[in-house]
Amino acid sequence: MAQIGRLNSLIVLHSTPHGVYLDGGEHGEILLPNRYIPKGTGLDEAVEVFVYRDSEDRLVATTEKPFAMVGEFATLEVVNVNRNIGAFLSWGLLKDLLLPFREQANPVHVGEKVVVYILLDEKTDRIIATTRLNRHLSKARPPFKPGQAVPLLITARTPLGYNAIVGGTHMGLLYHSNVGAPLQVGQKLNGYVTALQPGGKIDLSLDASGYQRVASLTDRILEALKNNGGRLSYDDDSPPEVIRSHFEASKKAFKQALGALYKQRRIRFTNPGIEALDIREAKDGDWQPSGPKRQG
Incomplete structure (x- = not known):
């Protein structure tokens, strides 16, 4: 039977001047208008369609896909x-x-x-x-583990931080101290579970912890350098929101990753920006970042 509000694979039954009719099971025949019929579609063939009701309350099908479906x-x-x-x-x-x-x-x-x-x-x-x-969040115990990477959807700003739907099922909280730059309601981004509290509450962060965070971010920075001809305009002085937008990381994590790459002599600071550096190219006179606490 066809599911309303979901994608369905339905069989073509017969054609009319207005389109083809699909087998909707208990819902009966469902029209797929001509403008949505895939080229070369024949009788008895299956077509993937989205089913919904039109303005006259009739079930219709379309090969267009909505931004989200029932249950999302x-x-x-x-x-x-x-x-x-x-x-x-x-x-x-x-x-x-x-x-x-x-x-x-x-x-x-x-x-x-x-x-x-x-x-x-x-x-x-x-x-x-x-x-x-x-009303539509899961009441079951969250299936997530501390340190797990999860997709987030920001739903509201609160005095403590930002509420976010975790993995499309549960609500979690991003504390202001773990954000670094303002977020927008409706924004999608990746984050990490930091703790599971009694009652199913989930504490979140936008950065992985410890070495995992730095190692992952250094790889992304090196990949960005490779894709941009070996140079980037981002460094310690880049605004937090710019770093978050391009690297999905806090400014603190970004600075730690740059510090790790600098110590490995993989980059040089061009003030502003950074440049990929082969170890064999390193010179004693290369510019160095200011301040004794490179990873602060």
Whole structure:
């Protein structure tokens, strides 16, 4: 049976002037309009489609893929607000996604990007969005381990730090002391689990700890140097937000990695920026970073 709000592999049953009809199982035949039919598609062949309801409440199929599907969290932009029913979000399909007023934790406005959970409304069998995220987070014990790398979705700024959905299932907290530069609600980035607290709370960091952090970051810096002709404009004085954007690391971690590479004589400081250095090219007169605490 076809699943509404998900990708399905459905069999072509017959064609009409408007498109082909697909076998939706208990949902009956589902139209795939002509503009979405893959070239060369024939009868009895399977087509991967996304199934949803159109403005007239009919099930239709499309080969376009939305930014997110039922059961997923996503950051979507508000493109319209209807004072009678709610807001509409752009989600990559011809028909915008409804965020009903009853599902808004706080009022939203056109142009705003909001973090939502996408679900199938039990009353209408339509796909809708909600900003009431906690209702849809897993209540099970988090399956993560300290030190594990995890994908994060920032949902809110709090006095302690930033709330973030971890791995698409649980809520965690990035303390301000572990961030370094401001983050944006709706931002996706990679982080690390630092601790699992009683009650399932997850403490997070944007950097791995200890040697693992430095070793991983030095590899990324060397790769960036290789891809950029051996020179980069980033160094100790680069703003934290610039370092985070390009290397997904804090300024402290970046400085530690540069210090490690300098001690290995893999780079020289060009003030500003850095340059890849072959050990055989090192010279006594090369410029050195200022200050005795290179890794502070």
